[in-house]
Amino acid sequence: MGSDAQLPVLSPRDAFAIIVLSAVGAHLVFKRWEPKKLRVVTFLLFLVPACLSTLLLPHFGTALGLTVGFLTYWTALTLSIVFYRVGPLHPLYQYPGPLPAKISKWWHVWHVQQGKQHLYLQQLHDKYGDIVRIGPNEVSIRDPACITPVLGAQGMPKSDMFLGRNMWPETAPLIGYRDPAEHTKRRKPWNRAFSSASVKEFEPIIQHRVHQLVEALSDRQGQVVDLAEWISFFTYDFMGDMVFGGWTEMMRDGADKGGLWDLLRRGLTVSALWGEVPWVSYYAKKLPWTAQDNKAMRVMAFSRTEQRYASGSASKDLFYYLSNEDGSEKVSPPRNIVIGDGLLALVAGSDTTATVVANMMYELLRHPAAYRRLQEEVDKFYPRGEDSLDPKHIKDMHYLEAVINEGLRMYPAVPSGSVRAPEVGKGGKIAGPYYIPEGTQTRIHFWSVQRDARNFSFPETFWPERWLIAEGIEPAPAGEKLVHNPNAFTPFSFGPYNCVGKNIALAEMKQLLCHLVHKLDVRFADGVDPDAFDRASEDRFIYVVGELPVVVERRD
Numbered sequence: 001m002g003s004d005a006q007l008p009v010l011s012p013r014d015a016f017a018i019i020v021l022s023a024v025g026a027h028l029v030f031k032r033w034e035p036k037k038l039r040v041v042t043f044l045l046f047l048v049p050a051c052l053s054t055l056l057l058p059h060f061g062t063a064l065g066l067t068v069g070f071l072t073y074w075t076a077l078t079l080s081i082v083f084y085r086v087g088p089l090h091p092l093y094q095y096p097g098p099l100p101a102k103i104s105k106w107w108h109v110w111h112v113q114q115g116k117q118h119l120y121l122q123q124l125h126d127k128y129g130d131i132v133r134i135g136p137n138e139v140s141i142r143d144p145a146c147i148t149p150v151l152g153a154q155g156m157p158k159s160d161m162f163l164g165r166n167m168w169p170e171t172a173p174l175i176g177y178r179d180p181a182e183h184t185k186r187r188k189p190w191n192r193a194f195s196s197a198s199v200k201e202f203e204p205i206i207q208h209r210v211h212q213l214v215e216a217l218s219d220r221q222g223q224v225v226d227l228a229e230w231i232s233f234f235t236y237d238f239m240g241d242m243v244f245g246g247w248t249e250m251m252r253d254g255a256d257k258g259g260l261w262d263l264l265r266r267g268l269t270v271s272a273l274w275g276e277v278p279w280v281s282y283y284a285k286k287l288p289w290t291a292q293d294n295k296a297m298r299v300m301a302f303s304r305t306e307q308r309y310a311s312g313s314a315s316k317d318l319f320y321y322l323s324n325e326d327g328s329e330k331v332s333p334p335r336n337i338v339i340g341d342g343l344l345a346l347v348a349g350s351d352t353t354a355t356v357v358a359n360m361m362y363e364l365l366r367h368p369a370a371y372r373r374l375q376e377e378v379d380k381f382y383p384r385g386e387d388s389l390d391p392k393h394i395k396d397m398h399y400l401e402a403v404i405n406e407g408l409r410m411y412p413a414v415p416s417g418s419v420r421a422p423e424v425g426k427g428g429k430i431a432g433p434y435y436i437p438e439g440t441q442t443r444i445h446f447w448s449v450q451r452d453a454r455n456f457s458f459p460e461t462f463w464p465e466r467w468l469i470a471e472g473i474e475p476a477p478a479g480e481k482l483v484h485n486p487n488a489f490t491p492f493s494f495g496p497y498n499c500v501g502k503n504i505a506l507a508e509m510k511q512l513l514c515h516l517v518h519k520l521d522v523r524f525a526d527g528v529d530p531d532a533f534d535r536a537s538e539d540r541f542i543y544v545v546g547e548l549p550v551v552v553e554r555r556d
């Protein structure tokens with residue numbers, strides 16, 4: 001071909017048609033393969049429109065041609081996405097939900113960022129019904145009939161939420177394992193650590209730390225103390241002992257001197273967001289400032305893990321099982337896995353238990369009759385002079401159990417549930433009356449299910465007696481018919497990925513409440529607005545509570 005050969009010039013109409021069709025094609029590529037690699041995304045979002053804009057240069061000149069070309073491409077891409085998401089071709093078209101949520105996931109992320117996701121989703125369920133579309137590709141469910149089909153053994157695998165939360169796949173903790181077979185394998189040492197027999201071995205540690213908490217509070221009698229903070233100190237110190245054979249001494253210091261608690265809480269806020277948009281974490285982890293807290297968290301866990309490897313086991317802590325010091329597995333897991341799981345235990349076991357106990361105490365303080373009744377039960381089983389750290393009567397203390405169940409019902413530690421998704425390529429799943437298309441992010445909204453009048457009478461009222469009535473231990477109030485659906489009560493989740501620490505958490509909470517009300521009288525500090533505590537609570541995947549200013553008095 002000669003050097004003066006000219007490329008044919010397309011008419012503006014044809015050029016625009018090609019740009020628009022290419023943008024729709026790019027949408028199809030994004031939808032089908034969800035590419036994350038920066039090269040591919042840059043190619044689709046910048047290189048393609050740049051090349052296509054050259055078709056407009058003969059008509060508009062360079063600057064205007066490029067501007068019009070890019071704008072046309074991006075507008076067509078955006079409109080293609082929006083029309084698809086709100087239109088009848090979308091597999092979730094039939095499910096109701098707010099329009100902005102259908103169009104963009106960022107609508108939901110904004111609500112998550114506010115920390116009030118639990119209330120927002122509850123409002124959506126009240127408005128739209130038991131299934132709500134809360135993202136372009138996501139639903140929230142409030143129907144207990146869906147718990148087994150979504151969370152049960154034949155249910156759905158984990159979604160990629162935990163890939164986003166964790167950021168570094170090489171230290172993926174148990175909770176992030178998506179492959180059911182790998183998850184079952186990795187969960188074995190956890191199951192050994194938290195079997196009924198092993199939980200008994202943790203009892204002396206619980207007793208020691210509960211005693212320490214009650215003594216620390218007694219030392220401050222008459223002063224205003226933040227009970228929620230002290231309960232957190234307790235759970236962190238206890239988990240440090242339980243996981244690594246010792247770590248923090250927050251109760252001794254009366255403060256989080258090492259900054260661990262602060263660091264984990266900050267990390268929690270960020271990872272709650274990234275869990276909602278996992279692809280963001282793919283880029284964010286490459287930026288030093290966004291990943292700072294998560295990195296610092298890993299460094300801390302790494303250093304404690306190394307120390308623990310070096311010192312060997314002085315007791316059968318969780319590490320003993322996770323690192324295979326018990327010798328049950330033929331091959332010991334690599335260190336990175338043990339680091340990930342050690343950190344998980346600390347996060348999963350500390351804030352969860354702390355937040356539930358703080359909420360129970362809050363409700364007991366708001367309901368003095370319930371506080372008195374609990375104290376009377378404790379006093380009956382442990383008369384003055386008896387050691388309420390000895391757990392021998394705890395299994396017979398029905399009101400204590402009722403208080404704990406009621407606290408867990410009203411304040412599930414993971415209020416908005418953890419997300420599952422039918423695997424892409426394997427077809428959708430039926431959940432109760434709903435068809436859930438493959439790849440749909442699906443959550444059971446525990447907060448809404450457990451506060452639904454169709455499952456529990458007076459759902460917004462703290463009423464421990466409901467559990468005694470349901471068990472037939474005491475009669476319902478005259479003229480009342482109790483609504484009580486035990487299948488709708490899943491604060492520890494359900495199925496093969498449920499909370500592996502449930503037994504230890506229950507043992508810890510029972511021992512703590514029993515000894516605390518036996519030894520101390522607790523009341524709100526003067527001038528405290530009790531509702532402020534409720535208002536300050538936030539859903540950061542784990543429920544996080546505000547300050548609970550109280551005054552304690554020793555009872556003996």
Ligand code: HEM
Pocket residue numbers: 174175176187190344345346348349350352353356412413414418491492493494496497498499500501502504505
């Ligand atoms: C009141 C206290 C607690 C509550 C309400 C609670 C609740 C939960 C929930 C809702 C999940 C999510 C399960 C899912 O993805 O469906 C979970 C997972 C988990 N929890 Fe707890 N938890 C508590 C205490 C603890 C404690 C003390 C530990 C001890 C280390 C612990 C360890 C874990 C672990 C390791 C997982 C991940 C399990 C897996 O993926 O197989 N939790 N917990």
